[in-house]
Amino acid sequence: MNYYSDNEALEFYLKHPLLRRIVDMKEKGYGDAVGYDYAPTNFEEAVRGYEQVLELVGDLCAGTVAPNAERVEREKHTLEDGHVVYAPVTSENLKLFRQAGLMGVSLPRRYGGLNFPTMVFTMMQELVCRADAGFGNLWGLQDCASTINSFGSDEQKERYLPMVCAGATMSMDLTEPDAGSDLQNVRLKATYDSTSDQWYLDGVKRFITNGDSDIHLVLARSEEGSADGRGLSLFICEKSCGKVKTRRIEDKMGVQGSPTCEIVFEHAPAELCGSRKMGLIKYVMSLMNGARLGIATQSVAISQAAYSEALAFAKERCQFGKAVIELPPVYDMLGNIKARLDAARSLLYETARNVDMGYQFAELARERTLTPEERAESKLYSKIADALTPLVKGMGSEMVNENVYDAVQVHGGSGYMRDYACERLYRDARVTSIYEGTTQMQVVAAIRYATTGFYSQLVDEYLSFEPSQALASLHARVRAIANVYTEALEVVASFENQEMLDFLARRLYEMAGYCVMSALLLRDANACEELFASSLARFVAIGEAVVAGHSTYIKNFNVELLNKYKQ
Amino acid sequence: MGLNIAVLATGVPNDYKALEQAFLLKDKYPESKVAVFSIGACAAGVLREAMYRGADEALASDSFVPGCHDVVLCGCQCAEEIARLTSMTGLSCVVCVRSILSFSSGNIAVECVVENSIEESVLSLPVFASVDSSAVSCRPRNAYCLLRHNRGKSPQVSHAVALNAEQTCNGSVEVKECKYYQASDEGVRTFVKEILRTRVLQSADTAMSLKDSSVVVVGGYGVGSKETFDRLFELAHLLHGNVGATRPAVDAGYATRDRMIGQTGVVVRPELYIAFGVSGHTQHLCGVKECGVMISVNKDAEAPINAFADYSIIGDAREVIDKIITYCQQEL
Ligand SMILES: Cc1cc2nc3c(=O)[nH]c(=O)nc-3n(C[C@H](O)[C@H](O)[C@H](O)COP(=O)(O)OP(=O)(O)OC[C@H]3O[C@@H](n4cnc5c(N)ncnc54)[C@H](O)[C@@H]3O)c2cc1C
Ligand SMILES: Cc1cc2nc3c(=O)[nH]c(=O)nc-3n(C[C@H](O)[C@H](O)[C@H](O)COP(=O)(O)OP(=O)(O)OC[C@H]3O[C@@H](n4cnc5c(N)ncnc54)[C@H](O)[C@@H]3O)c2cc1C
Numbered sequence: 001m002n003y004y005s006d007n008e009a010l011e012f013y014l015k016h017p018l019l020r021r022i023v024d025m026k027e028k029g030y031g032d033a034v035g036y037d038y039a040p041t042n043f044e045e046a047v048r049g050y051e052q053v054l055e056l057v058g059d060l061c062a063g064t065v066a067p068n069a070e071r072v073e074r075e076k077h078t079l080e081d082g083h084v085v086y087a088p089v090t091s092e093n094l095k096l097f098r099q100a101g102l103m104g105v106s107l108p109r110r111y112g113g114l115n116f117p118t119m120v121f122t123m124m125q126e127l128v129c130r131a132d133a134g135f136g137n138l139w140g141l142q143d144c145a146s147t148i149n150s151f152g153s154d155e156q157k158e159r160y161l162p163m164v165c166a167g168a169t170m171s172m173d174l175t176e177p178d179a180g181s182d183l184q185n186v187r188l189k190a191t192y193d194s195t196s197d198q199w200y201l202d203g204v205k206r207f208i209t210n211g212d213s214d215i216h217l218v219l220a221r222s223e224e225g226s227a228d229g230r231g232l233s234l235f236i237c238e239k240s241c242g243k244v245k246t247r248r249i250e251d252k253m254g255v256q257g258s259p260t261c262e263i264v265f266e267h268a269p270a271e272l273c274g275s276r277k278m279g280l281i282k283y284v285m286s287l288m289n290g291a292r293l294g295i296a297t298q299s300v301a302i303s304q305a306a307y308s309e310a311l312a313f314a315k316e317r318c319q320f321g322k323a324v325i326e327l328p329p330v331y332d333m334l335g336n337i338k339a340r341l342d343a344a345r346s347l348l349y350e351t352a353r354n355v356d357m358g359y360q361f362a363e364l365a366r367e368r369t370l371t372p373e374e375r376a377e378s379k380l381y382s383k384i385a386d387a388l389t390p391l392v393k394g395m396g397s398e399m400v401n402e403n404v405y406d407a408v409q410v411h412g413g414s415g416y417m418r419d420y421a422c423e424r425l426y427r428d429a430r431v432t433s434i435y436e437g438t439t440q441m442q443v444v445a446a447i448r449y450a451t452t453g454f455y456s457q458l459v460d461e462y463l464s465f466e467p468s469q470a471l472a473s474l475h476a477r478v479r480a481i482a483n484v485y486t487e488a489l490e491v492v493a494s495f496e497n498q499e500m501l502d503f504l505a506r507r508l509y510e511m512a513g514y515c516v517m518s519a520l521l522l523r524d525a526n527a528c529e530e531l532f533a534s535s536l537a538r539f540v541a542i543g544e545a546v547v548a549g550h551s552t553y554i555k556n557f558n559v560e561l562l563n564k565y566k567q
Numbered sequence: 568m569g570l571n572i573a574v575l576a577t578g579v580p581n582d583y584k585a586l587e588q589a590f591l592l593k594d595k596y597p598e599s600k601v602a603v604f605s606i607g608a609c610a611a612g613v614l615r616e617a618m619y620r621g622a623d624e625a626l627a628s629d630s631f632v633p634g635c636h637d638v639v640l641c642g643c644q645c646a647e648e649i650a651r652l653t654s655m656t657g658l659s660c661v662v663c664v665r666s667i668l669s670f671s672s673g674n675i676a677v678e679c680v681v682e683n684s685i686e687e688s689v690l691s692l693p694v695f696a697s698v699d700s701s702a703v704s705c706r707p708r709n710a711y712c713l714l715r716h717n718r719g720k721s722p723q724v725s726h727a728v729a730l731n732a733e734q735t736c737n738g739s740v741e742v743k744e745c746k747y748y749q750a751s752d753e754g755v756r757t758f759v760k761e762i763l764r765t766r767v768l769q770s771a772d773t774a775m776s777l778k779d780s781s782v783v784v785v786g787g788y789g790v791g792s793k794e795t796f797d798r799l800f801e802l803a804h805l806l807h808g809n810v811g812a813t814r815p816a817v818d819a820g821y822a823t824r825d826r827m828i829g830q831t832g833v834v835v836r837p838e839l840y841i842a843f844g845v846s847g848h849t850q851h852l853c854g855v856k857e858c859g860v861m862i863s864v865n866k867d868a869e870a871p872i873n874a875f876a877d878y879s880i881i882g883d884a885r886e887v888i889d890k891i892i893t894y895c896q897q898e899l
Contacts, residue, residue, distance in 0.1 A: 001849050001871060038714040049714045056708050059874070062849070101710040114710060312850075316831065 003066075003127045004058025007304070009342070010123055012528055013349040014050065022117050022353065023047070025360040036109045050120045056100060057124045061131035065093050069132035069257060073424065077259040082245035084212035084259050093135050093257075094167070103142055104165030107149060111161035118359065122297050122352040126345075129301030133428040134257020136301065137209050140294045144170040144217050147287045148236065150362075151274035156236065160215055171213035172287060173205040173263070180207075181441050183219065183280055184229040188265065190220035199272055201237060201265040207435075211261025212246045214239045217287065218270065219279050233279040234287075235270040243268035254427030288436060289386070292393040293351060295436045299396035300348050302429045303341040306400070306407035309422045310334055313411050324410070333406040339538035340399040343517040346524050346532075348396065351388040358382035384458065387449040388516075394442030395513040397432035404429040443509045451493065451501070455512040456486050462519035467526055470533070474525075477540050478518045481547045485511040488554045500562055507550040514543035569598025570670065573636040574622070576613040577606045580860070580877035581642025583616075583705035585698040588667055589640055590621055590706060596670065600624070604631040606641075618716055619708040634658075638667075638675065639695045649697055658695040661688065665699050777826060781838040781859075782808025785828060786884075787851075788815035789844020789865060795885050796821035799843065802888065805895045811835060813851050829854035841891075843884040847872025864888070 004010055023046050030046075032039035040046035068089035075087035086094070097103060106121045107113025121143070129136030145164040148156055164170065179185040188203030201220055205211070216237040223231035237244060248262040274283055311334060314325035324330045361378030364370060370378060404426040408415035415422045433439045449455050459482045467475040488511060492504050518540050525532035572589045576582040586603065593599040602624040603617040614625035639658060643649060649662065661677060665685065668676040676689045680699045777783065784803040786796045796816065803810045812822035814829065828835055829851040838859035845851065845863065847870060855861070863876035864887045873879040880887055 033718075037718065038711045039718075040714070041718065045718060049717050052713045052717060053710045056710060056713060060707055063874075067853075096707055099706040100708065101712070114714070 001062040002055060002058040003061045003130055004054040004123075006058075006062075009345060009531055010054070010126070011051075012524070012531060013345070014054070014120070014123060015047070016119075016349065016353060018353050018357070019047070019117075019119065022119065022356045022360060025364065026115065026117055026356075032109050032115070039109060039115070050116065053102075053114070053116075054120070054123060054127070057102065057127045060096055060100060061127045064096055065128065065131035065135055068093055069135070069424065070421070072132070072134065073256045073418075076256070077249055079246060079249050082247070084210075084246050084249060084261065086259070087256075090135065090138070090257060093132075094138070094169075097139060098167035102139075103167045104145070104161070105142065107145055107161050107165055111149075111157060112165035113161070118293070118356045119349065119352045122293065122348065125294060125297045126301045126304070126348075129298040130305045132257045133298050133302055133425075134255035136257070136298055137255060137294075138169065138258040140298075141170045141172065141210055141213070143290050143294060144172050144215075144287060146290060147217060147234075147283055148273060150286060151234075151283050152236070156271060156273065160236065163215065168214035169210055170215045170217065171208055171210045172291065173208050173211070173216050173218040174284060175207045176204060177206055181438060183284065184232075186219050186221060186232055186280070188218065188220040190222040190233060190235060190270065191224075192222070199235060199270045201235060201268045201270045204262065204264050206262040207250065208261050208263055209258050209435075211259065211263040212239065212244075216244065217273070218265070219284055220270075222272075222276055222279070229280040230277055232284075233276045234273045234283040236273050237265070237268050237270040241269050253430055254424065255431055289355070289389050291436045292389050292442075293348075293355060295432050296344075296348055296351070296389075296392040296396040299393075299400040299429070299432045300341065300345045302425055302432070303337065303344060303396075303400045303403045306404045306422060306425045306429075307334070307337045307341050309420065309425065310337060310407040310410040313414070313420070313422075317412070317414075324412075330410055333410055335534075335538050336542065337403045337406050339535040339542060340403055342532055342535035343521045343539045344392070344396040344399050346520040347388065347392045347517050350520050351385065351392045354381050354385040354388060358385045383454070387446065387454055387458070390437075390442040390445040391449075391455075391509075391513055391516060393436065394433070394439045394446065394509065395517065397429075398439055400429045400432055440506070443505045446509055446512070447501070447505045450489060450505075450508045450512050453486075453489070455516055456482065456489070459515045459519045462516070462523055465523065465526065467522070468529070470529065471522065471526055471536075474536060474540055475522060477544065478515070478522055481511075481518065481540075481544055482515045484547050484551050485515050488551050491554050495557075495559075497559065497562075500557070500559065503562055503565075504554055504557065507553060511547050511550050514546050518543045569596050569600065570637045571635065572599055572601045573631065573639045574601065574603045574617070575606050575631070575639060575641040575643075576603055576617070577641060577643040578613070579642050579644075581644065581698060581700055581702075582613050583642070584700065584702040585640040585642040586617055586620065586622070587703055587705040588664070588696075588698050589638075591703075592638065592667055592670070593621070602626060602636075606631075615716075616708070619712050620706055621709055621712055634693070637692045637694075639693070640664075641695075641697050643697060644700070658693050659690060660695045660697075661690055662697045663699040664696045665702050667696075777809045777811055777828075778833050778835060780809035780835065782806045783811050783828075783835050783837040783840050783855075784808055785811040785813065785840065785842045785845055786816050786821060787813040787842060787845030788819060789846070790816065790821060790884050791844065793821050795888065798888050798892065802841075802892050802895065805892065805899060806839070808837075808839070813845055842872060842876070843888060845872055846870050847875060 020043055023043055027040065027046060030041050033041040040049055071089045072087045075089060077087050078085045104113035105116050105124060106118060109115050125136060125140050128139055142164055145161055148160050174183055176186055176188060178187065188201060188205060191200050193200060201218060218235045218237050219232055220235055221231050222233040243266045245264050245266065246261045247264055250260040252260055314330055314334060315323055317324045358381040361374065361381060365378065407422050408426050411420055411422050414420050417423060463475065463479060489508060492501055492508060521532055521536045521539055525536040570592055572592060574585050574589050589601045593601055601622045603614055603622045604626050605614055618625050661679060663680040665678045665680050668678060673692050674689050675692060675694055676687060677696060679686050679688060680701055784799045786799050790796045799810050810826060811828040812826045814827055816822055817824050817827045827833065830853050832854055834854045834856055836857045840855055840858045841862045843864045852875060861876045862878045863872045864880045864882065864884050865872060866881065866883055868881045
């Protein structure tokens with residue numbers, strides 16, 4: 001089995017027309033080919049390379065990581081003398097990925113990386129998380145290095161990035177006991193000692209994935225007496241300093257493949273990354289956007305795993321003299337899982353493409369002044385990426401929870417038993433709508449793109465093509481739900497009440513989600529009917545029901561109701 | 568401080584274990600060079616894989632110059648072959664090496680398996696070492712090596728061997744080629760001989776249940792008919808083993824349900840597992856645990872099982888079963 005080659009949708013998304021532009025920009029005339037014998041000399045070679053490496057990852061994931069996923073639940077990580085000892089299978093997975101050269105996937109070759117675009121990294125992450133969402137976190141944290149690459153000094157890049165490529169692990173230390181969704185409240189203290197020209201960190205972080213990492217990115221309060229986000233800076237701190245201790249490994253519901261830790265900084269020497277006071281406002285925003293895309297990917301991956309498990313089970317299990325997959329309520333559940341999976345994946349890779357383009361223009365802007373056209377394009381891609389990231393994180397993670405729920409249901413009693421992977425998937429999925437910002441926080445980040453009409457514009461843009469005859473009526477139906485959504489926006493705007501907007505935001509967000517995802521899946525189905533047409537028909541039908549329901553709710557809402565609903 | 572390491576691939580699964588020992592040395596002494604040579608008619612598959620996993624060079628045997636390497640490793644355990652190779656290299660020889668511990672001032676310390684126990688010994692370089700099957704498995708392919716290879720730059724697999732590889736991929740209905748063991752009729756005969764000697768004669772108990780059998784012959788859907796499937800019993804009988812089946816083979820009525828191996832069937836732990844016309848899906852292979860040697864007979868060189876099998880014979884199950892039965896009868 002190979003998780004890459006057994007899934008045709010992946011090749012479809014890999015070979016998207018925009019990939020050429022992304023790769024051409026990323027490889028800058030394929031100049032690296034001179035100095036690096038593993039750099040491609042042209043676009044075709046680059047894509048062939050991506051495919052080969054994806055196949056390698058698909059093989060490792062299906063062959064080793066997936067079978068290990070069950071074992072890590074029993075073996076557990078342990079705490080020894082303030083440090084984490086990984087479960088043996090986790091160490092085995094890590095060793096394998098280091099040997100396979102998969103630790104610096106998107107970093108520049110100058111530092112030993114593979115220089116792959118976000119799109120391809122995202123696809124690898126889908127494969128890894130499908131095998132084991134917990135290990136996916138641990139491995140995916142290498143993406144933190146991109147923040148050092150974007151904002152660190154040359155010395156920092158030269159020091160840390162080769163370490164990452166060689167297999168050093170990372171962690172993103174943001175959350176504290178009193179600062180979760182509200183990161184402005186971070187208290188961990190950073191003090192500057194002018195005699196030794198050195199920053200020191202003191203304080204506690206909690207819920208940190210892979211908290212005993214080799215290289216920590218830490219959000220800390222560098223400005224004494226400040227109380228908000230503007231007093232925070234980002235620091236790099238190495239495990240080797242010996243002043244960062246793990247004092248607890250959380251006993252959690254799922255994603256056992258990576259330890260979640262409470263860590264203490266005891267006057268730990270650290271380096272400032274980028275400029276002072278920009279920690280939360282700029283760098284953590286960038287860090288989180290990458291991480292949110294990662295969790296969206298994880299959501300799609302778990303959905304894929306849940307679908308594969310449920311489908312296989314339903315074909316196998318017989319009741320009333322036939323396989324349960326032949327029973328309408330069962331194939332209905334399976335079809336819904338598949339539809340939500342395909343729609344979320346469509347949005348995922350659309351987001352990844354825009355992130356790539358935004359990133360490439362930002363890189364280009366660092367090298368030379370952009371032309372006015374380039375500047376306009378750059379702005380648009382970044383804006384789309386910023387708008388789609390909270391949408392795919394929130395929608396994807398909520399949908400994977402629906403999917404694992406249905407997948408367990410398809411299994412009946414067996415789904416409740418540890419013997420079936422589905423039981424683990426059910427628990428693993430739960431956290432996706434919590435970490436990297438809860439769904440509620442995704443709504444907060446996304447709502448302005450609803451109220452300003454940006455999502456509506458995007459849907460219009462996505463729908464502006466001539467559909468094939470077979471898809472014409474679905475095209476019209478997507479247009480129709482988009483209109484219902486726009487009307488609902490107008491109704492909410494007419495309330496002119498911020499609290500009502502906050503209360504209804506989740507509903508508007510979901511409506512936007514269904515419209516954008518339907519439109520994207522429609523485009524994909526138009527390009528490849530056999531892969532997506534069936535999911536599309538279902539997804540639009542689900543979307544119509546959700547959008548109509550929310551629309552009714554919003555139309556019947558008023559201030560009196562809001563006051564009644566207050567707890 | 569680098570070593571000049573040669574790995575001689577002779578077309579046995581242990582080739583990969585020898586390769587890993589070479590890589591481990593290179594991990595420790597990064598200036599070392601690992602060159603892989605194919606000895607005899609060994610498939611180019613090993614050479615290509617070696618390059619994908621980190622070898623510096625892959626060459627055909629005629630470019631092997633005896634005496635110019637510090638360490639020569641091979642996976643072959645066959646006494647005659649080792650004798651032939653050592654006379655060819657003229658080096659001192661150590662067998663059944665499980666791991667190479669260290670290297671210092673012209674000496675190398677190794678751990679060997681001697682009659683079920685582990686012994687340490689120190690040898691002076693240059694040395695010839697054959698690696699035991701209990702050594703660690705080979706590392707996976709490496710992304711950088713794949714990309715390098717992709718650019719068509721470094722892998723120096725010689726032309727002649729590369730041509731062989733083409734033939735291997737195309738396959739043929741003759742029992743001619745294996746994935747790791749490119750072999751003529753004669754080669755397969757030798758291979759059957761070796762398998763029989765080392766693995767089979769130890770288990771003479773015919774009354775074993777499928778679950779406990781140390782030799783399991785499995786038929787998949789690709790066997791094609793009940794008649795062919797029944798021939799598997801003849802082979803199993805010769806090898807003192809038992810017969811298993813995949814789910815589609817059971818569904819097609821070739822075998823009874825109690826013979827089904829896999830997720831929903833029996834779990835087996837054989838020393839020797841021979842699959843005929845089995846594609847190798849996880850649901851089946853998860854029922855094959857701690858397997859000693861896995862052999863696959865499949866007409867499709869790309870069948871997933873070939874990624875797991877130690878030997879893959881590309882050919883029609885019906886013809887191959889006949890040949891293997893004939894060879895076995897001759898050898899036993
Ligand atoms: C397994 C796991 C791994 C983690 N890994 C990391 C990591 O590596 N690094 C890291 O820094 N953190 C990590 N976290 C922490 C995670 O990011 C936080 O738990 C998350 O951001 C939520 O914060 P909180 O738990 O404090 O919840 P709270 O912020 O206390 O939220 C409680 C509730 O209030 C809602 N809420 C809060 N504010 C608002 C608002 N303004 N509008 C609407 N609703 C709101 C929330 O949606 C939630 O329903 C991890 C958490 C878990 C469970
Ligand atoms: C929940 C679930 C549980 C399952 N449990 C099990 C289980 O316990 N055990 C089990 O075995 N399966 C099980 N399966 C089925 C499993 O997924 C595979 O479908 C099955 O193992 C494939 O069997 P096969 O290799 O015989 O058939 P196929 O996949 O059809 O493969 C036939 C192979 O034979 C080759 N072939 C064809 N003709 C020839 C020829 N003339 N000569 C040589 N080769 C030829 C083909 O190239 C192919 O590789 C399960 C499936 C599910 C969904």
